[in-house]
Amino acid sequence: MAEPAEPQFFPPPPPPQPKSRNTTRIVLIVVAIVVAVCCVGGAGLGFLLFRSVSEAVGPARDAGTRYVADLDAGNWSAANAQTCAATRRLMTEQEFVAGQEAGPKATGYELTGTNVGNYNGRQTATITIEVSYPGGDVRTVQIPMVHEGGQWRPCP
Template identity: 45%
Template sequence: MTYEPMMVPGPRSNRTLRTVLIVVGALLAVCCVVGTCVGLWLYRSVKDSVEPARVATTAFLDDVQAGNYPGAYGQLCDRVRDTMTQEDFARIQGAQLKVRSYEITGVNVSNYNGRVTATAHVEAVQEVTGAQFSQVMTLVKEDGEWRVCQ
């Protein structure tokens, strides 16, 4: 009797590892693309909600710095305008030290029970003394426009 060896199949190529690596690589690529898109959307959403309050603060401070007190008074909220006349506002602003330069370092917007408010953090330098000071300005959204409500 002769001995016949059993037929053993040849070694299979290791395609499983390659397939797993391709799938993992594709998933990582999709996650990166989705993460980038979500990040850009979030950045734009935050910027779109904060930028109008920043612009309103800048316009108010520019008017005060230029001595355009009627223009600055027009950017005040109703509550402040109800308690102060335009002449009083101009007199108070005219008596204060002038600001040489300023920088808005941060703006926070919040919505609490439908009342939209913002705070703007301002770093300023006085014209005569060169002293630096910080100020937090409060803004409210009235009739779709941001108004300074100190």
């Protein structure tokens, strides 16, 4: 009789390879770098935009603040000296002072806004002032500004 054949044993198949986490890690690192670059770039552009707007508005706002401070203090001669050449040609200092003293007496002046623009390569600015009167009345006045001799001047 023939001897039974020895059973053949095959080695078990190798265990399945675990999924590589390197691909996931690389994708996450790339995404993190892209997000970081976007955030830093956005913050940098925001800062540059803020700085350029501040540099454009700052001098006009400062000139408006000085003008309003002189009006608020009743220093009419100093306020007149800050106005543009066209306003000073239209009226003398005495006429400016007389006009300020003749009108209704304001109880306060406050600069509430400054707008600077560029129109066909020419810079323009406007200041907004709130003028308070007795009895609580408040009037909003917008005064154009002109850039003369390297500085902003109110041109009412």
